[in-house]
Amino acid sequence: xxxxxxxxxxxxxxxxxxxxxxxxxxxxxxxxxxxxxxxxxxxxxxxxxxxxxxxxxxxxxxxxxxxxxxxxxxxxxxxxxxxxxxxxxxxxxxxxxxxxxxxxxxxxxxxxxxxxxxxxxxxxxxxxxxxxxxxxxxxxxxxxxxxxxxxxxxxxxxxxxxxxxxxxxxxxxxxxxxxxxxxxxxxxxxxxxxxxxxxxxxxxxxxxxxxxxxxxxxxxxxxxxxxxxxxxxxxxxxxxxxxxxxxxxxxxxxxxxxxxxxxxxxxxxxxxxxxxxxxxxxxxxxxxxxxxxxxxxxxxxxxxxxxxxxxxxxxxxxxxxxxxxxxxxxxxxxxxxxxxxxxxxxxxxxxxxxxxxxxxxxxxxxxxxxxxxxxxxxxxxxxxxxxxxxxxxxxxxx
Numbered sequence: 074x075x076x077x078x079x080x081x082x083x084x085x086x087x088x089x090x091x092x093x094x095x096x097x098x099x100x101x102x103x104x105x106x107x108x109x110x111x112x113x114x115x116x117x118x119x120x121x122x123x124x125x126x127x128x129x130x131x132x133x134x135x136x137x138x139x140x141x142x143x144x145x146x147x148x149x150x151x152x153x154x155x156x157x158x159x160x161x162x163x164x165x166x167x168x169x170x171x172x173x174x175x176x177x178x179x180x181x182x183x184x185x186x187x188x189x190x191x192x193x194x195x196x197x198x199x200x201x202x203x204x205x206x207x208x209x210x211x212x213x214x215x216x217x218x219x220x221x222x223x224x225x226x227x228x229x230x231x232x233x234x235x236x237x238x239x240x241x242x243x244x245x246x247x248x249x250x251x252x253x254x255x256x257x258x259x260x261x262x263x264x265x266x267x268x269x270x271x272x273x274x275x276x277x278x279x280x281x282x283x284x285x286x287x288x289x290x291x292x293x294x295x296x297x298x299x300x301x302x303x304x305x306x307x308x309x310x311x312x313x314x315x316x317x318x319x320x321x322x323x324x325x326x327x328x329x330x331x332x333x334x335x336x337x338x339x340x341x342x343x344x345x346x347x348x349x350x351x352x353x354x355x356x357x358x359x360x361x362x363x364x365x366x367x368x369x370x371x372x373x374x375x376x377x378x379x380x381x382x383x384x385x386x387x388x389x390x391x392x393x394x395x396x397x398x399x400x401x402x403x404x405x406x407x408x409x410x411x412x413x414x415x416x417x418x419x420x421x422x423x424x425x426x427x428x429x430x431x432x433x434x435x436x437x438x439x440x441x442x443x444x445x446x447x448x449x450x451x452x453x454x455x456x457x458x459x460x461x462x463x464x465x466x467x468x469x470x471x
Contacts, residue, residue: 098149098160098292100228102139104132106166110196111216113168117200120212127213134217135165135224138276142225142260145284145324146293160292161231162191163224169195173264176223176471178230183359183431184300184331185232185290192227194220202274215274222277223471225260232290233359234261234283237386237400240393241282244353244407246372246381249394256393259283263471265398267390282355282406284325285435298322300431303334303342311377311417314343317434329435334420336366336428341421344434348416352438353407356418359431360402366428368420370403375415381405384423410438 111131112122123131132153139151149160175198179190202216239259243250254267259280262268279287287293289300298320308314319328334342346354358368371382383403389396410416418434 099157100139100149100151101155101159101162102136102151102153102224103155103162103164103166104153105164107132107196110166110168113197114200114216115203117197118203118205120203120205123213127209131213131217131220134213135221138218138221139163139225139228141276142221142278143293146287148292148294148297159189161189161228163194163228164191165194165196165220165224167193167195168197169193172198174198176227178227181230181233181235182290183233183286185292188291190231192224192231194224194227196220201270218276219273222260222273225277226263226471229261229279229283229287232293233286235359235400235402236261236263236266236398237388237393237404238283238286239263239266239280240388241280241355241406243393244409245383245393246405246408247383247394249392252391252393254391256280256388265390266388281325281327282357282435285322285327285329285355286357286359286433288322288324288329289331289433294324298329298331300331300333303332308343309341311343311345311373311375314345314417316345316347317418319346319434319436319439322435325435327435327437328439329433332432332434334430334432336368336420336422336430338422341419344418344420344432346416346418346434346436347414348410348436348438349413350438351412352410352436354410354416354436354438355404355406355408355434357404357406357433358402358420359433360429366430367423368403368430369423370405370432371419371421372405372408373417373419375417377417380416381408410436413438 108128111128115122136151143149174195176194178192199216199219202219203212239256239261243252256262256266257268257272258277260277261283289298291297317330319330322329354372356370356372358370360366369384372380374380383405386400386402386404387396388398420430420432
């Protein structure tokens, strides 16, 4: 197959959209026992219970802030009425008796292949946001923002996001970097990343890396780009590397591709990007619930100079690349690309191990093979079918 034919086939694969991608994503926000849970929070804080009118204001604030946080993802909408087909459920009505337990998601559903899951926020444990010395309006604002942020966070897990995605705007080539707390302005920040009470009471947003990942979650946009499959066996040398087709992700200002691949024992897979300008390059393995494959990911220039390499992802409140907290999968973020040219991403198994993997690559430096967003491609391409993705389930707490 010629390079041009291969790129055409891969471009078509990125445009292919399943029926789920074409449906509006209504997030049902369940407030059925919200008043009771709020009263438990106020009792724990030693402040007066919220009135029905105040509770209504808090609910309205939460819905507004959820819509703001996810505003780039126009396939999603939030409603406190379970009308029609529910895309995902976010509930604020469940009690949890463990102090400090704020929420939990059904899984980290990379690409949103499972769908129709539930994210839970334990409203009764949010009394820590309520200071008796604060004016009532401040109490309402702070608990509203904290509840909305945790809801957006747990929903993010169900759409494929992980805690270390909060660090996605840092430049990380494998050597630990000081974060300066940057990660805690992002929705996927949590206690293990150093998020404190003030941070929870402040409206946060998604990192650029998180936005790229959300763009690939089925249903978040009217038309989502989709993952392609490793074409046969990607070469284990740069001379036989599989080319990547970068798809424009306008909600993040990036160009990206996702490839689902397989490593046999002792194998390595090389993928090639032809970048036409300097910029930054991110490569991320997302294996949550897909497999237990322990990967190592590396980025090289055309002369096989190593630009970055990483095995496991460790982090702390002040550092990315080291610390006591660990997420599965390998990641390199915003590795500097100083000149235009060919660059290579290598995926291999730790100790020569094999198994399935899902590789996300994105850059702000447009490649020569970049294509527009799926919405500008033909429906003929979209109806041709799709490449395989894997199902998985794994709960994740805030």
